[in-house]
Amino acid sequence: MNNSWFKFSKRLLSYVVTLFLLIxxxxxxxxISPGDPVQKFISPDLHPSxxxxxxxxxxxxxxxxxxxxxxxxxxLSGELGFSYNFRQPVSSVIGTALPFTLLFxxxxxxxxxxxxxxxxxxxxxxxxxxxxxxxxxxxxxxYSVPTMLIGLMLLYxxxxxxxxxPSSDLYSLDYPYFSFFEKMIDIIWHMTLPLITLSxxxxxxxxxxxxxxxxxxxxxxxxxxxxxxxxxxxxxxSKHVLPNSLSTLISVVGVELxxxxxxxxxxxxxxxxxxxxxxxxxxxxxxxxxxxMGAVLISGIFVLLSNxxxxxxxxxxxxxxxxxxx
Amino acid sequence: xxxKFYIWHYVVFITSAIFILRFQExxxxxxxxxxxxxxxxxxxxxxxxxxxxxxxxxxLSPIILFAILVLVILxxxxxxxxxxxxxxxxxxxxxxxxxxxxxxxxxxxxxxxxFNLSVSKLLSPxxxxxxxxxxxxxxxxxxPTKIEKYIHFKSIFEREVVDENYFxxxxxxxxxxxxxxxxxxxxxxxxxxxxxxQNALFIFGTDEFGRDIFSRLIYATRLSLFIGALAVGIxxxxxxILGFISGYFSKLIDGVLNRFTEMLVSVxxxxxxxxxxAMFGNSLMVVIILLGSAGWMSLFKIVRGEVIxxxxxxxxxxxxxxxxxxxxxxxxDFLPLLLPSIIVNLVFQFANVIIAESALSFLGxxxxxxxxxxxAMIHQGQFYLEQAWWIVLLPSIFLISTLIVIYDFGRxxxxxxx
Numbered sequence: 001m002n003n004s005w006f007k008f009s010k011r012l013l014s015y016v017v018t019l020f021l022l023i024x025x026x027x028x029x030x031x032i033s034p035g036d037p038v039q040k041f042i043s044p045d046l047h048p049s050x051x052x053x054x055x056x057x058x059x060x061x062x063x064x065x066x067x068x069x070x071x072x073x074x075x076l077s078g079e080l081g082f083s084y085n086f087r088q089p090v091s092s093v094i095g096t097a098l099p100f101t102l103l104f105x106x107x108x109x110x111x112x113x114x115x116x117x118x119x120x121x122x123x124x125x126x127x128x129x130x131x132x133x134x135x136x137x138x139x140x141x142x143y144s145v146p147t148m149l150i151g152l153m154l155l156y157x158x159x160x161x162x163x164x165x166p167s168s169d170l171y172s173l174d175y176p177y178f179s180f181f182e183k184m185i186d187i188i189w190h191m192t193l194p195l196i197t198l199s200x201x202x203x204x205x206x207x208x209x210x211x212x213x214x215x216x217x218x219x220x221x222x223x224x225x226x227x228x229x230x231x232x233x234x235x236x237x238s239k240h241v242l243p244n245s246l247s248t249l250i251s252v253v254g255v256e257l258x259x260x261x262x263x264x265x266x267x268x269x270x271x272x273x274x275x276x277x278x279x280x281x282x283x284x285x286x287x288x289x290x291x292x293m294g295a296v297l298i299s300g301i302f303v304l305l306s307n308x309x310x311x312x313x314x315x316x317x318x319x320x321x322x323x324x325x326x
Numbered sequence: 327x328x329x330k331f332y333i334w335h336y337v338v339f340i341t342s343a344i345f346i347l348r349f350q351e352x353x354x355x356x357x358x359x360x361x362x363x364x365x366x367x368x369x370x371x372x373x374x375x376x377x378x379x380x381x382x383x384x385x386l387s388p389i390i391l392f393a394i395l396v397l398v399i400l401x402x403x404x405x406x407x408x409x410x411x412x413x414x415x416x417x418x419x420x421x422x423x424x425x426x427x428x429x430x431x432x433x434x435x436x437x438x439x440x441f442n443l444s445v446s447k448l449l450s451p452x453x454x455x456x457x458x459x460x461x462x463x464x465x466x467x468x469x470p471t472k473i474e475k476y477i478h479f480k481s482i483f484e485r486e487v488v489d490e491n492y493f494x495x496x497x498x499x500x501x502x503x504x505x506x507x508x509x510x511x512x513x514x515x516x517x518x519x520x521x522x523x524q525n526a527l528f529i530f531g532t533d534e535f536g537r538d539i540f541s542r543l544i545y546a547t548r549l550s551l552f553i554g555a556l557a558v559g560i561x562x563x564x565x566x567i568l569g570f571i572s573g574y575f576s577k578l579i580d581g582v583l584n585r586f587t588e589m590l591v592s593v594x595x596x597x598x599x600x601x602x603x604a605m606f607g608n609s610l611m612v613v614i615i616l617l618g619s620a621g622w623m624s625l626f627k628i629v630r631g632e633v634i635x636x637x638x639x640x641x642x643x644x645x646x647x648x649x650x651x652x653x654x655x656x657x658x659d660f661l662p663l664l665l666p667s668i669i670v671n672l673v674f675q676f677a678n679v680i681i682a683e684s685a686l687s688f689l690g691x692x693x694x695x696x697x698x699x700x701x702a703m704i705h706q707g708q709f710y711l712e713q714a715w716w717i718v719l720l721p722s723i724f725l726i727s728t729l730i731v732i733y734d735f736g737r738x739x740x741x742x743x744x
Contacts, residue, residue, distance in 0.1 A: 018585065018588055018589050019592070021585070021591045025589070026601070029601070030601075033606075035604075140733070141730070144677070144723065146681050146685065146692075146726075148684070148685060148688045149704070151720045152704070152708060152711065152718060152722075155711070190445075192696070200339070258592075258594075265597075265685075269689060270690075280597055281600055281622075281689070282599050284601050284604045287604070295439065299597065300593055303591075303592045303593070305590050
């Protein structure tokens with residue numbers, strides 16, 4: 001037990017080092033890159049002294065290592081610096097976008113997992129079913145449709161032709177005057193299309209992984225033994241087949257979750273949603289250095305953390321993997 | 327009657343279809359070839375003053391067409407691929423190869439050619455119009471020189487982006503001197519010129535600037551595949567060399583490179599690519615290099631793992647003792663063993679690059695190249711989605727079916743069916 005805690009903490013430490021290196025490299029890249037952040041915020045007609053003053057305000061006129069020291073100080077204070085564009089601490093800017101991204105990606109992930117696992121449960125009892133064949137073809141087909149095309153297609157059909165769902169934004173115009181229940185309905189109504197766009201490919205990919213693993217598990221000898229012992233089919237599936245085939249799925253989910261939490265850039269752009277992806281890209285294009293650093297840090301933390309959690313869940317499901325993973 | 331429809335039947339069918347449908351262009355490009363050869367020997371500084379790469383493309387494409395036809399008919403029994411059954415992915419692969427090689431021959435217009443907007447804006451698919459072409463014809467006695475003829479044929483292929491003597495109309499009525507077209511607009515022809523009319527069919531419609539979508543799609547296919555192929559080449563070189571260095575040499579380098587890869591994997595790659603695009607500008611070469619160097623991590627892991635598992639085998643030790651250089655050991659000993667898994671990885675990487683490129687163009691981040699890419703066409707069409715669905719639909723169909731082909735071949739390589 002003691003040994004495994006030591007290994008866990010060693011691994012966490014290596015994550016911290018990785019993140020720190022990443023942030024430092026991006027810091028250096030941003031500073032040596034051509035392009036002046038000040039020029040984005042002031043008109044070129046103004047006197048050059050204004051630009052110089054602004055440079056001084058942003059502390060960009062100081063030598064590189066002083067800037068780096070400032071950056072580390074900001075990082076440790078938890079404020080992550082001061083955004084040039086929003087004129088707010090980066091932590092509060094990210095705080096406006098992060099709740100939406102968390103809600104959006106976690107809901108999407110829950111949907112993906114729930115739908116794919118229930119589909120597999122349904123299909124594995126009826127092999128060679130029509131639905132089985134359909135889903136097998138569909139999961140391979142949807143895999144080669146990029147997200148943006150799914151989004152555009154849904155937008156065209158449901159929002160432009162049938163006019164069932166709104167085409168962009170998270171709230172209606174008169175959102176502040178709604179009661180709580182109406183607010184919930186409004187958000188769900190606005191989120192339907194983005195959620196489908198984000199969840200559809202993932203659902204089918206998860207389905208594909210899980211289905212092939214379940215098929216492999218069914219062919220193993222201990223299942224035959226259990227059937228011979230007269231265990232019910234339901235019990236075999238839920239207690240033996242499913243836990244044995246989840247481990248690949250969980251590592252895929254870990255990777256997927258990390259990417260989702262970094263911001264679903266394409267979906268956010270198509271439906272005009274205020275998430276992390278668009279915030280990051282706008283920060284990059286506006287050369288808002290502290291905000292870029294903050295966003296990269298946050299998404300890096302999420303990727304590593306979700307991989308870590310996936311590993312822990314895998315170990316809990318299958319104790320034999322402990323030595324292999326840690 | 328053909329019992330089974332093989333791939334070489336399909337190829338012959340496509341080549342002859344292109345030949346029949348584009349007979350005039352094939353003829354014109356052979357004439358251009360003739361005049362360029364004649365002018366090369368007679369006109370001073372011909373290559374410097376008159377020649378350009380696009381004409382080489384134009385001249386080569388019918389030659390390639392005939393070469394493909396002859397090769398396929400001669401080698402149909404030798405090459406196994408040609409005498410296998412046709413299926414969707416094979417058929418689409420052949421269409422893609424043809425559009426890549428014979429782009430100027432297949433595309434009817436210059437992809438950037440803008441017709442007059444009053445007629446040609448957002449035409450729906452399969453709309454047919456009349457093209458009016460004002461041709462100078464001076465004295466009959468005047469015989470043009472070789473170079474003038476050359477320039478004339480050149481101008482047939484290279485229509486200017488806006489050409490006043492080349493217009494589109496719903497209908498053209500000619501009576502003696504005055505020509506009427508498009509809702510009673512009259513034009514009087516300049517002296518000594520003639521009005522030619524021909525039919526124009528826009529199979530895939532036009533976009534908001536009156537450009538033919540079919541031509542744009544054909545050129546976009548070439549550019550997208552080109553970007554994908556070059557980026558995959560860069561990925562291959564980076565992944566192979568870094569993986570070899572990491573697996574073959576000391577543990578220190580291995581540790582450093584591993585940590586570096588882990589670091590890169592922990593950020594969504596698209597943000598890093600956008601960051602670099604914002605830093606280095608978005609010209610075509612930068613896009614290719616960035617997309618190529620964004621995806622080497624998985625190849626690195628594969629190569630490193632296999633190199634570590636092979637490097638203590640006897641044949642590697644003996645090559646080392648003979649005195650072969652590290653580079654030669656990589657090429658002669660490791661590469662043939664690594665190749666199957668590398669190819670599988672690269673095929674999937676090709677799909678990833680195409681998806682990433684179209685996503686970046688869709689966001690409007692890759693800038694304007696001379697020719698569009700699929701993603702750029704989708705990006706441009708999304709603003710007109712409500713009025714003109716065809717601008718988005720056709721590039722998406724091409725994109726999706728290309729990806730299906732790539733995944734299908736990747737899967738076949740993985741299962742070692744090929």
